[in-house]
Amino acid sequence: SLEGKPGQPRLKPPFPAVQGLFGQPTIINNVETIVNVPIILEHGGDYFHSWGTPKNGGTKVFGVSGHVKRPGIYEFPLGKVTMRELIYDHCGGILDDRPLKAIVPGGASCPVIDPTELDVILDFDSLKAVGSMLGTAGAIVIAEPTCIVQALLRLSSFYQHESCGQCTPCREGTGWVVRILRAIEEGRGRPEHLTMLETICGQMEGNTICAHGDAAAWPVQGVLKKFRPEVEAHITGKGCPYHGRQGHAGSEWTTKAQSWADQTLKGGASW
Structure with a gap:
């Protein structure tokens, strides 16, 4: 996009250090890397490495x-x-x-x-x-009492919005992940949706030009591995147990769940 073209990744090689911005060699480094360079230049790589x-x-x-x-x-x-x-x-x-x-x-x-x-x-x-x-x-x-499905839905919506649309697995996969997670969160989830999520993420992972597809798939896979019972509870209970539809209705956790989720996913965290 710095060149006035659509912001889409390019196939590599050539890598930016050989042919980057406007076809010229371009060095790209994170700020953390640049901050470490003076220490390494002054004291040597072995000194920096010894800290870990x-x-x-x-x-x-x-x-x-x-x-x-x-x-x-x-x-x-x-x-x-x-x-x-x-x-x-x-x-x-x-x-x-x-x-x-x-x-x-x-x-x-x-x-x-x-x-x-x-x-x-x-x-x-x-x-x-x-x-x-x-x-x-x-x-x-x-x-607690943040709903893990709602958190994942917010995160997946970010990846859907930020997909450049160039690669089909990412473009279509992120959209379907959001649709399915929204259905689960709103009480329209079905047991087969979990298998669908696993299949979609497997198709996104490793099949795109850049790592955006992988990045969108890994959080979903992680939640299904570590918090599958909570996701299943949304399906069997026809809605989110944290938001008063069942289970925790009327409890202190239910009344604060939405504000806690909003704090995590909007102002309080870099989702």
Whole structure:
């Protein structure tokens, strides 16, 4: 789009470092990389690497948002801090001391982890071992009584909106994911919808020019793996149990569920 063309990814190679903006060699780096360069130039790569572990060297900047008392930016050596320490020692714990429900550990595309995995070490290998990713280390903390289906619907709507439409699996897949999740959230879900979601995500994953299709598929796959009973409860109960249709109707959790979901997915988190 900087060249005045549609904002669509190109097949690679050639990579931007060889042929990028206006056909010229173009270097693209994240701000975090640029910030680390002076330290490495002054002290050397071995010095920077020594801050982490042998397999996960250096430091990482964690951006924590969602239902924590002290959201913000935190830098730690890789492999030296657990998710529990990040949330409860550095971020002050969960807002209003609510029960923790889920964590998106590395950015919106990363599969969620649940409270049983709080002691996972924050590095690339450890999060991969529990079925997620460190990614860009943009952690989103989700507390009860947030509805996981509503959270996933908001996230999937973002991926549908941001799809450039060039690749059919992504263009059509993100749309169908949103339709199905909306049906489940509104009480129109059917048992076969879960199989449909798994099939659609499998078709998006690895079949697009850029990683947008993968990024849209992984959160859905993660929720179906870690929170499948809650998704199934939406189907069997003909609606969201957190929003007063059944189960929790009239409870304190029900009356606050919508505002908590809105806080997580709008103002309080980078979904």
